[in-house]
Amino acid sequence: MKKFLGLIVALTLLHCTTKEQADLLVVNATIYTVDSNFSTAEALAVKDGKIVGVGSQTDIESQFEALDVLDAEGHTVTPGFIDAHCHFLGLGFNQQAVDLVGTKSFEEVVKRVTDFQNTNNRAFIVGRGWDQNDWEEKSFPNKKLLDKLYPNTPIALTRVDGHALLCNQAALDLGKVTVNSKIEGGEVVIENGELTGVLVDNAENLVMDYWPKPTRNDMAEALLQAQDICFDLGLTTVDDAGLTIEAIEVIDSLQATGDLKMRIYAMVSASKENLGHFLNKGIIKTDRLNVRSFKFYADGALGSRGALLRKPYSDKPGHYGLPVTDLETIRESAQRIANSDYQMNTHAIGDSANHFVLNTYNKVLEGKDDRRWRVEHAQIVSPEDFESYKTIFPSVQPTHATSDMYWAEDRVGPTRIKGAYAYKDLLNAYGKVALGTDFPVERVSPFLTFYASVARQDLDAYPEGGFQSENALTREETLKGMTIWAAYANFEEDEKGSIEVGKYADFIILDKDIMTIDVREIPEIKVLKTVVGGELL
Secondary structure, three states: OHHHHHHHHHHHHHHHOOOEEOOEEEEOOEEEOOOOOOOEEOEEEEEOOEEEEEEOHHHHHHHEEOOEEEEOOOOEEEEOEEEEEEOHHHHHHHOOOEEOOOOOOHHHHHHHHHHHHHHHOOOOEEEEEEOHHHOOOOOOOOOHHHHHHOOOOOEEEEEOOOOEEEEOHHHHHHOOOOOOOOOOOEEEEEEOOEEEEEEEEHHHHHHHOOOOOOOHHHHHHHHHHHHHHHHHOOEEEEEEEEEOHHHHHHHHHHHHHOOOOOEEEEEEEOOHHHHHHHHHHOOEEOOOEEEEEEEEEOEOOOOOOOOOOOOOEOOEOOOOOOEOOOHHHHHHHHHHHHOOOOEEEEEEOOHHHHHHHHHHHHHHOOOOOOOOOEEEEOOEOOHHHHHHHHOOEEEEOHHHHHHHOOOHHHHHHHHHHHHEOOHHHHHHHHOOOEEOOOOOOOOOOHHHHHHHHHHOOOOOOOOOOOOOHHHOOOHHHHHHHOOHHHHHHOOOOOOOOOOOOOOEOOEEEEOOOOOOOOHHHHHHOOEEEEEEOOEEO
């Protein structure tokens, strides 16, 4: 009997020691895995930065043990959010500039500039975020007041969409800008024969080419500031839509030292030099950096009337917008990139820009499978062009719809607006959509993205029933668009975007269940924990 009991004890001890050792267990959770069945789970296990188990709490606790056990206390767990189109480095630089978002008049813009300068005393002043559509006087501003207050300090204030710049005379003098200055793909705005200080699209370069360039230290500081903001909001991967060679080198070096933990899908700013450099090097892929695409601009923005339309603007007869990049350059570049493994991601807002990009893409990609070339924004699409999206990936930003809905129909009229911000139609065409914010054009919060996608309303629940609600996405579609579909757009669906065994342990814990709470509560959701590669940040 004693031998028998000893054998039982030995077997029991042996059984207890056969549990697999993990680094972290998360238990007592409501986990939306976003796997192919959109299944839920109660617990997960992490080892060496990757998920090694997902399932019921009983199964995970019987199979794994770990020194670190995180009790989620019933809270919701989702894959870490992926912002499929943003300006991560730009967000960091914005922390060092005048914040003009939400200004209700040009006078308020000037007051914020003055308050900033009184505190910082900069030799050059930059700011971003003004939007004349939010002002009682909705015309472009004029530099006269800035000239009076700051005759010797160059000032450059970028519109919220990045496609127009207000400069004072001291800034214009840097580039020797006059009423006779011209540039392809841009406009120097003149009123009554005088410079207003407003430069649209490529005309911004007339000044900014002479602006002091940020140092590598400036870039590093900006990247780390942006990382703090994004991790607090549950973003674990960002798609930065337009980076220089130097910026990518700084990102890579900060990731190598472990200072920059954010995973970054880098779209290389399109130029002859950059194409040559990266096509020769080939795709660059580490566990945190993915360089495999080029970012082009087909046109400008709707708010500054730079979006390229097939018929004139409804509120500016005779004006069609601007092709920001020479169309033949886009065609030639597309053919060159099609012969490589790189993606081509092109900003296209207007229906004419979308039509051109779709036709160009489909022509050069004929016979080439699974290239996942992207149209960024896809804002105004002609009815017949949705069919062309069957082979082209739409990358869209839901908060653009709820920001622009107050004035967008004024720009394009009641007919064309039906093909605007048509996320459901785009989803039906391609089968997936990648969702982002375009921050700092819009606010960083992915919960505002989720809310705008589902409700199609502003934070005051306007309009009742939602803006063109037939193009709202469901909660499941929205979560997929912010996780697994965004990962797919980056060729990263096998390593992130869902909580599945073998993938990076990138996930977040939320204070409310984003899939079940009242839609009006979604913007107020808080991130309790952000985990990247199994590390609690």
